[in-house]
Amino acid sequence: MYDKDTGLIDRLLSMFQTVQDDGHGSVLLVFIIGMVFGSIIQYTKVHKFEKIAGFSMLKDTVVPKMLFLAIGLASIGLFVLIQLGWASYHVKPIMLGGLIIGGTIFGASMAIFGKCPGTGPVSVAEGRIDIMVGALGGVFGGLVFTVYYDEFKMLMGESLGKSTLTGYFNDSQGIAVLIFGLALVAISIAIPLLEEIDEDDIGYQE
């Protein structure tokens, strides 16, 4: 699966080689996907502490509005792509212990840190020192999880399968996904728009 490589540089080079050989897009494409992903986050400001911690205080609702709209539209679109044979589902298993304990820890940490793993790097790239310190904490979290994986695995529990809502409907999958998607779009529109603005943000212009 990988070469016997040692040392930082070798292992980073091996990262590029793995991606190039893996069949999930070239290194360049994956890099560009990252640039686009980061830009969408940055232009909508959903990486800001004011947006994420603000949502935890229910003073800012841009994060849930954008998330629900994206999921609503993408769920319908993905179903169409699958029908055309252009995509497939890659579903994560239901492991109740992991989802409930992990989700609780994740949600609480997100409120305090004011970032998630996808938005943190955008703030690091903007020069936020507190987030760099948090990223260091994250690397230690990753280290602890890797070293004590067997113990953490016991907390996660057995997999109860990879079921989906779509899977429960045989002949009416399209209708089910359409209702699911439109309901999420409706929720995203119905959530009142609240904004907590970063007064220190010199680049912040309407």
Place this chain on the structure above:
Amino acid sequence: MIKKIPWWLGGVLMALLLLFVFSVVGADRPIGASTYVPYFAGILFDLDPEKYVYLKKIHNPGSWEGVMLLGVLFGSFINALFVTKTFRFTVMPAAWKKYKNNSVTSRLFWSFVGGFFLIIGARLAGGCTSGHFLSGMTQTAFSSMIFGGVVMVALVVTGKLFYKENRDV
């Protein structure tokens, strides 16, 4: 130059990006953004993937997300310098001063602790806001709906308990 886009345009663009990444012309996989952290931890601490089962397990997705992360950092840095002009070194978010305290030590301590447990939580659940919330719910996965519900409740409860108006501003 455009410096900010509204939430609805962000939602539409994020949906299009998700669809592209899922499609066979894109990457034929979901977007994820937390596996890269233990992957890089393995590299930085020079852990042997032969010895640690978890590193072996995440070798491929970790590599993919690692390259994506480099794209995020590069793109955001260029944007911050030349487009949004938001690059500056800061330690304290404005809302931390408004709703928590004025202590740099407090902010850095909680950032470290928050970052540490953010990754523990994400890896326990098998995904984060990107892998579970965005990509998982797009596939109508029950695992991701459970995660999404638990995270929303924990986030709001913590927000209520942790923050209050800071009167010493």
